[in-house]
Amino acid sequence: xxxxxxxxxxxxxxxxxxxxxxxxxxxxxxxxxxxxxxxxxxxxxxxxxxxxxxxxxxxxxxxxxxxxxxxxxxxxxxxxxxxxxxxxxxxxxxxxxxxxxxxxxxxxxxxxxxxxxxxxxxxxxxxxxxxxxxxxxxxxxxxxxxxxxxxxxxxxxxxxxxxxxxxxxxxxxxxxxxxxxxxxxxxxxxxxxxxxx
Amino acid sequence: xxxxxxxxxxxxxxxxxxxxxxxxxxxxxxxxxxxxxxxxxxxxxxxxxxxxxxxxxxxxxxxxxxxxxxxxxxxxxxxxxxxxxxxxxxxxxxxxxxxxxxxxxxxxxxxxxxxxxxxxxxxxxxxxxxxxxxxxxxxxxxxxxxxxxxxxxxxxxxxxxxxxxxxxxxxxxxxxxxxxxxxxxxxxxxxxxxxxx
DNA sequence: CCTTGTGCGGAGACAGCCTCCGCTTTTTTG
DNA sequence: CAAAAAAGCGGAGGCTGTCTCCGCACAAGG
Numbered sequence: 001x002x003x004x005x006x007x008x009x010x011x012x013x014x015x016x017x018x019x020x021x022x023x024x025x026x027x028x029x030x031x032x033x034x035x036x037x038x039x040x041x042x043x044x045x046x047x048x049x050x051x052x053x054x055x056x057x058x059x060x061x062x063x064x065x066x067x068x069x070x071x072x073x074x075x076x077x078x079x080x081x082x083x084x085x086x087x088x089x090x091x092x093x094x095x096x097x098x099x100x101x102x103x104x105x106x107x108x109x110x111x112x113x114x115x116x117x118x119x120x121x122x123x124x125x126x127x128x129x130x131x132x133x134x135x136x137x138x139x140x141x142x143x144x145x146x147x148x149x150x151x152x153x154x155x156x157x158x159x160x161x162x163x164x165x166x167x168x169x170x171x172x173x174x175x176x177x178x179x180x181x182x183x184x185x186x187x188x189x190x191x192x193x194x195x196x197x
Numbered sequence: 198x199x200x201x202x203x204x205x206x207x208x209x210x211x212x213x214x215x216x217x218x219x220x221x222x223x224x225x226x227x228x229x230x231x232x233x234x235x236x237x238x239x240x241x242x243x244x245x246x247x248x249x250x251x252x253x254x255x256x257x258x259x260x261x262x263x264x265x266x267x268x269x270x271x272x273x274x275x276x277x278x279x280x281x282x283x284x285x286x287x288x289x290x291x292x293x294x295x296x297x298x299x300x301x302x303x304x305x306x307x308x309x310x311x312x313x314x315x316x317x318x319x320x321x322x323x324x325x326x327x328x329x330x331x332x333x334x335x336x337x338x339x340x341x342x343x344x345x346x347x348x349x350x351x352x353x354x355x356x357x358x359x360x361x362x363x364x365x366x367x368x369x370x371x372x373x374x375x376x377x378x379x380x381x382x383x384x385x386x387x388x389x390x391x392x393x394x
Numbered sequence: 395c396c397t398t399g400t401g402c403g404g405a406g407a408c409a410g411c412c413t414c415c416g417c418t419t420t421t422t423t424g
Numbered sequence: 425c426a427a428a429a430a431a432g433c434g435g436a437g438g439c440t441g442t443c444t445c446c447g448c449a450c451a452a453g454g
Contacts, residue, residue, distance in 0.1 A: 011420060011431070039410060048434030053412065110368070117370030150385075157378045160371065164361035171307070173314030174357065181354050188347070189386030208400070208451060236441060245403030250443065 018055055020045040026066050033106035033170075034063060060111055064124035070104050071128055078135070088148035091139045092187065095162050098132060102166030109167040116159075133159045140190075153190045161186045215252055217242040223263050230303035230367075231260060257308055261321035264301065268325055271298050275332070285345035288336045289384065292359050295329060299363030306364040313356075330356045337387075350387045358383045 024045040028036035038059065042052040056062035077097045084090050102109050115125035116133070137155025144151055165182060168174055221242040225233035235256065239249040253259035274294045281287050299306050312322035313330070334352025341348055362379060365371055 008421080008430090013419075014432070017433085037410060038412090042434095049412075050414085050434050051432080054432075059411095113365070113368040113370045117368060152378070153382060154375070154378060156375055157382055160365055160375065160379055161382065164365055167364055168310070168357055168361055171310040171314065173310045178351075178353055178357065181349070181351060182357050185350060185354055185358065185383065185386040187386075189382040189384075193390055205400090206452080210451070211401070214402085234441065235443090239403095246443075247403055247445080248401080251401075256442095 017045070017047050017051055021047065021052055021055055021062070022066055025062050029063070029066060029105040034059070034108050034111060038062070058124075060115070061124050063108075063111060064128070067104065067125075067128065070101055074098075074101050087139075087142040087146040088191075091143045091149065091158075094136065094139045095158060096183075098136065098159070099162045099166045099169075101132075102163050103169050106170045106172070109163045109170065112163060136162075147192055149190050150192055158190060161189075214242070214244050214248055218244065218249055218252055218259070219263055222259050226260070226263060226302040231256070231305050231308060235259070257312070258321050260305075260308060261325070264322075264325065267298055267301050271295075284336075284339040284343040285388075288340045288346065288355075291333065291336045292355060293380075295333065295356070296359045296363045296366075298329075299360050300366050303367045303369070306360045306367065309360065333359075344389055346387050347389055355387065358386075 021041065024041045025036075028041050028044070038052060039049055041062075042049050045052070052062075056065060074097060078094075081090050081093045081097070084093065102112065112125060112129060115123045116129040118126070120126055133156055136159050140149060140153065140155045140158060143149040144153075165179065165186070168182070169179055218238065221238045222233075225238050225241070235249060236246060238259075239246050242249070249259075253262060271294060275291070278287050278290045278294070281290065299309065309322055309326055312320045313326040315323070317323055330353055333356050337346060337350065337352045337355060340346040341350075362376065362383070365379070366376055
């Protein structure tokens, strides 16, 4: 019942190509955003387009694979955040961490929202998204229990707030100061009124 | 010094083609979002691609021309809003009106932010954007004077909040209820704490 | 009706997405 | 270790979309 056991060892060139593709893709996504030319990625990795599409059938699949590393970083940061004593501060830090994750590549919020929308099990970005929302809800509930956040707010709301802030940040249209004010506005939006600090 | 006086009357077919292009473009932007195929627009308008690009050198130019109608609607709404007595309510209404304007076509926030970024005088979307930000600032200042809004907030912040809400709305990933909660979160973010209503 | 010149439109160059299939490379088998 | 079998490779090519250039047609004015 274990599904597929790897009957044969994976071929050497397969792993090599996959690694080369991921490295090239990361470079291109960083430089050109999530809309980078996949043809160019394949060329830089030294493989044909066919190979790229066999490894990663869609742009989203490639994106999800490249994002894997970042996801692990995020999990690591969760451990750091758990150390902090204040539930309010933990929530704030988590939201910042999530926003940075969304800002990994320019244009990333777009496909992420599309994945969150459809609940499409085929979309490889759906799972990471759901995970993020669930985690946000956990941090939020802790803050609510401590009386630091309005009860009417939902985890999904803060997910939306974080991803839209990342979207604005990714357009490159806004200086860091305005972004800071926007974050402050959101924070005072979910904080309980009689909250102390 | 009046620049160019129209030495010759505009040709009949020019006006006809322009109108046909605008109508076709509006339909396609509505259905397919701002990324709609310009080839298809030209075909539906019954003209060649060359004609389209002569009238509107860039996608943004076409977009700005189509948006002209909506901008006038927005100006009209400003008159309605001015009737309301409460500065706080006026600000709220204005933010909603602006958000609806941003939601005219799916994907519209993207080029709008790009225009707001560059202050590029060549980009035909820059002017409308600046106007919106200025107006937001006026409404906000009135609310601040009345003690209904935090003094630390700037008009540009609320512009960002509105456009990012419209962006989320345009992804189609989110139900109206979550959007309402997000708006409420933003509102309680800029409202003065000791504000009544 | 003719002249003028403005505007038309489609052919075509270019870029990116994605697929299909003959061939090479790797692995397995005798 | 050679030969068969399997697995993966890669590029040619179809498709869609953007944008330009230029010979030609047609509207405006005499």
